[in-house]
Amino acid sequence: MGNFLSMLFTTDFFYSIFRISAPVLFATLGAVVVEKAGFANIGLEGMMMVSALFGSLSAYWSGSWLVGVLAAVLVGIFMGLFMGFFAFKLRTDVILTGIAVNMIGGGGTLFLVNVITNLTEGSAMASTTSLITQKLQIPTVEIPLLKSVPVLGPIFSGHSVLTYLAFFMVFCTWFMLYKTPLGLNIRSVGENPNAAASVGVSVSGIRYIAIAFSGAMAGFGGAFMSMYYSMGWSQDMVAGRGFIALAAQAMGNGEPLGSMLSALLFGFAQALGVKVSAVGVDSNLVSPIPYVVTILGLVVFALLARKRHRKKLVVK
Secondary structure, three states, X not given: OHHHHHHHOOHHHHHHHHHHHHHHHHHHHHHHHHHHOOXXXXXXXXXXXXXXXXXXXHHHHHOOHHHHHHHHHHHHHHHHHHHHHXXXXXXXXHHHHHHHHHHHHHHHHHHHHHHHHOOOHHHHHHHHHOOOOXXXXXXXXXXXXXXXXXXXXXXXXXXXXXXXXXXXXXXXXXXXXXXXXXXXXXXXXXXXXXXXXXXXXXHHHHHHHHHHHHHHHHHHHHHHHHHHHXXXXXXXXXXXXXXXXXXXXXXXOOOHXXXXXXXXXXXXXXXXXXXXXXXXXXXXXHOOHHHHHHHHHHHHHHHHHHHHHHHHHHHO
């Protein structure tokens, strides 16, 4: 058992936790902000899929990874505003709108690939899988001094630019929510939209900003998946990370720091599954690990929330 643990818990393993957690963390921060605004964005999965596709295509056409990332973010923002238009302007149920976006991300992206590349399903999938070469991959950053530190260097240095950005955005999101007038407006709209409107806050405008922010975060996550993690686009490449992000937001009690820790937990679970599979265990047995952890985490969260609710009733 000791030999197994020593083989499993290495610096490479902990490095992979941060690498795997980054796209989930981006989507989780998007979920945090819309939750503060009073609604849920279950369309994160579809947003990430569409952003991943247009990010990799834009990088390929332009020859620049930066253009690809910007395109992915803009597509994510557009899809967020698209959802907002139907949910806030046309009064469509926001959950049903999110489901529609996820369906677009699933089957709609494959249709777009066929239209854009003019190839059949199998050849289109093959062509987009190899779009991102080493030149177009999101670059990694070696942190001076830290990279030469034993243990810490191999874990924290050498990550993708977007990995560092994901964790930096945790602070930015917290600062925006709790230290700026915009954040105060977002929280006030989420807590009591009528009271916010009575003091001149544009409820619909704040909701549009919140869902556009979540779209931008999903865009970063999608770009990470297609331009770094998978080196190209393939169907269902997001693999439930948008839904895991919703679970991470709930387990983190809707707060940026707590949600980051939850995202790291899911990153740990997925990294564990990959590592165990690499040492010879059947991949069919270990691939459900992240999703099992998601379910268990939500069960624990529900039990704790129920316990807190009962304590409040007792106090009253």
